[in-house]
Amino acid sequence: MVKLFALGELPGLQSLTVFHALAMLNMECLIVVSPRDPIVSIGYFEEADESVDLGSCEKHNISVMRREIGGGTTYLDANQVFYQLVLRKGNPIIPIRIVDRYRLFSEPPIQTYRRFGLEVEFRPINDLCTKEGRKIAGEAGGDIGESIVFAGGILLDFDYLAASRIMRVPDKTFRDMLYKSMKENVTSMKRELGEAPQKKEVECVLVEEYEKLLGPMEPAELSPAVQELMAELEDKFTAPHSAPKRGLRPRMEVKVAEGVRVVRRLHQGAEGTIRLTMEVKNDKVIDIAISSDWAFSANDELRRLERTLRGVRLQGDVLRRVLRRFCEQYGVDSEEIGLQDLARTILAKQLRRQHSPLLDVRAAERQIDSTSNEDLASEQ
């Protein structure tokens, strides 16, 4: 029988070390818990000093901790109810495909939202969204020891300001756009329903829904051995984050929800640099702020270019056509702004980060099912 750890609130760091410890001890369980104090959690492949504004976290007394499951930087606080599911790798309930694991294990939180009157659906790969498409939970998972862990959180309320403040981003323009994009694309029970239900009620419904999936669960408490391991892990996962390295660039891209990103692009034209800060949703420019330091950059022209690019789909031919038309219409010298380069800059899929290769994810997805025959050729 799967154990149930209904833990109420724990200190921030413990609310995350707990699932690591129980997974390492190979204990099948559901953990329902909230962090008593705010915490920033970074993904396994992220660097704290690259992704997180450590100065801001220190100023606001927010701990930063690495987790051993996937995803990116996340702001967590007491207005979230975490569900953390630990199962042994061989458990036949675990779907084979990863996307199917998210779909199956997301069903209880989806039903929980629905029981409180909120129509929420699963959006692959790992988001829960309202009918209007606003993200209301992000999820992540991974293998830890001989277990798999699936984790997410019900958002009773969401602190947009705090969540945008903890990210290490290039400047205020970027941060303001990130804040605006979060407000537009992330929501909470309080925002959708007018007020958030009681946390206890949400916890109870969540457990009931997980019991439909997992069968009856056996209530359990954290043993001294588990607590000891949690303390060890806390030290390991919060090892002092160094001050930002000299010359280390802040992140130029932040994912807000599935398909929604705020990005910074730098374009070196003949006469100087153009800085573009864009909110991109499903490959379309939703908002854009442009600044520059050369003659072309008379404010009127920049504002016109912003207006021209809003709503434009980020496809090479479409974008180049729009930019060419802009130059013709307003008498801008296309060579002076380096039109071709500008289009390339805007289209850049991802900026290189440590451990994060330049990927054309769609092209890679196409390849998954068509492994080349040559690949199978024997080689020594």
Add this chain to the structure above:
Amino acid sequence: MSPGSPNQKVIEGYRFPVDIYYHKEHTWARVKEDGNVRVGMDDFFQKVAGVIINVELPSEGYQVEQGVSCGKIQSSKWISSIVSPVNGSVVAVNHRLEEDSTLVNSQPYRDGWIMVVKPVKLEEDLRQLMRAEQLDEWLRKETKKARAEIDKRKSRQGLGRF
């Protein structure tokens, strides 16, 4: 080599060359002429994982143990373990994966290899691994078991297709 070729098995749509060994955690092991073992992730893994976004490789010189995690792979917001199929020390890692981790997807048995291990007890290790023929039976059993479980829960909950 084609899907119907005698040099590979196609099991439930996943391809497995017949000349290499497989660990149940979906790593493969190919014994090279110099006695070292090249290791990678199999076609089953890359298909169920989705696009590989990051790979954490072990360091050269790292002592790996059969059945124990020696690295991590991220795909679909999921961190999977790279489980070594043999015991030994890492003598080479595929640095190309730091530039393009999707090689694990596009060429799992060739350019998407993970590491080369100098084995310490190869014969013993190989006895613990499966060949494509054994894999056939094991994988079919595993997928059947998983499907049965999903069907059971779907009927209990009225859930959609998984």
